[in-house]
Amino acid sequence: MTRYVVIGAGIVGLATAHRLTLDHPDASVTVIDKEPRVAAHQTGHNSGVIHAGVYYKPGSLKARLCAAGRTSMVDFCATHGIAHEVCGKLIVAADESEVPRLHALHERAVANGLPARLVSAAEAKEFEPELRCVEALRVESTGIVDFTAVCTTLADLAEKAGATLRLGTAVTGIEARGSEQIVRTTAGEVVADVLINCAGLHADRVARLAGVEPPARIVPFRGEYYELTPERRGLVRGLIYPVPDPQFPFLGVHLTRMIDSTVHAGPNAVLALAREGYRWSKINPRDIADFMAYAGLWRLARRHFRYGLTEVRRSLSRRLFAESLARLVPAVTEADLVPAGAGVRAQAIGRDGALVDDFLIVARDRQVHVLNAPSPAATSSLEIAKHIVAQLPA
Template sequence: MNQLKSDLVVVGNGIVGAATALRIKQDFPHLSVLMIDKEQSCATHQTGHNSGVVHAGVYYQPGSLKADFCKRGAMLTKSFCLQNNIPFVQCGKLLVATNELELTRMEALAQRCHENGITTVALSEQELKAKESKVSGLGALHVPATAITDFPKITETMVAHFCALGGQNLFGAEITQIKEDGQSVRINTGQHLVETSALVVCAGLMADRLVRMMGVACDFQIIPFRGEYYRLAADLNDVVKHLIYPIPDPDLPFLGVHLTPMVNGTVTVGPNAVLGWKREGYSTVNFNIKDVAEMLSFPGFWKVLQNNFATGLKEMSDSLLLSGYLKRVQKYCPSIKATDLKPYPAGIRAQAVLSDGSLVHDFLFKETERSLHVCNAPSPAATSAMPIGEYLAAKAAEKFRL
């Protein structure tokens, strides 16, 4: 067994772990900081399988961590991209209302944007057509601040800066055991025994498992929701100039199937939100006995099913039948045909659910005497990674007297 020692360990080489480790190393250069990830490279999971959208902060409850971190995160992401020559394209977003109910919901969203200090412009049917000739709706909300970027590239760059400052990285090291006493934390990866004074865990889809590994009572569980995408055929790469989103159902945490121009010039369609049977299962058929057994034995899972039965069933049928999926995008972009939808890799969202079946909407953190845990960091956590990192660095400084 390889013995290692470090002042502080950050688990997770996704964008949240990378932003946190970098911020800690920048603020406390004298500390030895070690990043650990079970994969061989960074951004392997959620960070490497998302829409690449730098959200402006349209949807989030005013005063929530999401509202604050997302808005500041968008600004910090923009300057990080500019400083590091990473693509950042401020193409703006159109939220398209296709019926009277959506028009009412659109007004509520405009009001929320106003409360969150985000500039929007309400467009009539004709103004929408003038901006996007292939998009149809009764009206739309234009959010000019929304942008697109390359989150894996941002993560790699943050890790490179972290290493340049003297930070260490341990890849291919899956943490299977963590023991904490008043003085230190001992982390076992099977091949390495790492001793540290302080631990910050940003483990995404495995967040609950790492909390429970420390013997902490855990009132939530991560439920994986697959986000399945298609890519539009290359001759449709210029079908839209803006990000085109539906008006979401305010009771659901997911934003609906959208058209997303990517920084590489392609356009993705998606993601939907289907219950996953494997936390890290990206292929078409996925099943993991441990993941499923844990989910079925969690009371919150059954309550989520009960509360969202019709929605869940519709998501599943539209996932299985291309015609169902297609209808969602044809609702606002009628010219897209089934043959235009090409395969594209899925992503898996780590969504924390409480045992009473409620989905945790805001970012959620937990702590023990010598550790801090990011327990719920779904979208827009890629946009918000830098403020999350700042928050954790400040919390670590106070808690661990760095």
């Protein structure tokens, strides 16, 4: 009997555990996470969007797994009674200077085989009456869901199939002993024949514990959200996104009607002062020392200093945040926004200062390390799990 140990109870780790129980029903599957609940970090703090796969380089893992993942996620939710909606979204050019980028994005969507079409400003207003734009891209297959509910279902399914969830259990060390992997935890040792690292914000550190030097370093970026006040939610019917800057993996502040009918605005992207730094006051000296000593971050900072400064200013000013949203929906004002928490993106950065723009999954001996899985990993999670399990040693 093969013993699989999955580190991380976010959506990728749980999807992988679930897939293992389906493909290897006689195996032993254990999921370990230091938090007392599933989906405690990236998964539980994201925007709840089922992405269509517009933005990603054709042929990349992100493009392939997101397109397939959108379908499998919608099917999974329908099968298990998880609230979701395929509502579509608009990506908008707010002025003429953004139109070439919008058209390039349309070409990429077509190359990725997605149902996306360019619409005029007048047609865009039929979807979103309060919108201001010169042209927009309508993406019909985008949806919304509560990914924490997806995780709860995945965990239940995995446990019913015989998997063990060890929550509130931190990994403290990993040692190879012959063909076995000895995973030391705060609750004792767990023996694995195959180790799968889905630790998200700590994935590079777990890889090092396992004796693997990762080709990139995780650097945490906090994305802060506001929410429209209840009386102003009618300004937004669905999902409204700006045309993204192709130099960055961040999509810019946007407006998203959530599955519970609230409307979230954001996120921005600022360097967090802790890997789990959901607010400015959360400071972890070890985390700061870790990324400050990393040459890749300094190379990135020199290249994009002005962009980063703009994000920090917007983080500190609700007025500037509101002005960014007003480019899309002019009726939005500072008074319409109330804080709605934040997420932290585990972004891998190479030693050359380049943001890793694709999923990064590294296999070594009887280990698999998921070293870069930010958005659209939640959308793609069921397909990422298939991809991981397919390459595991028997």
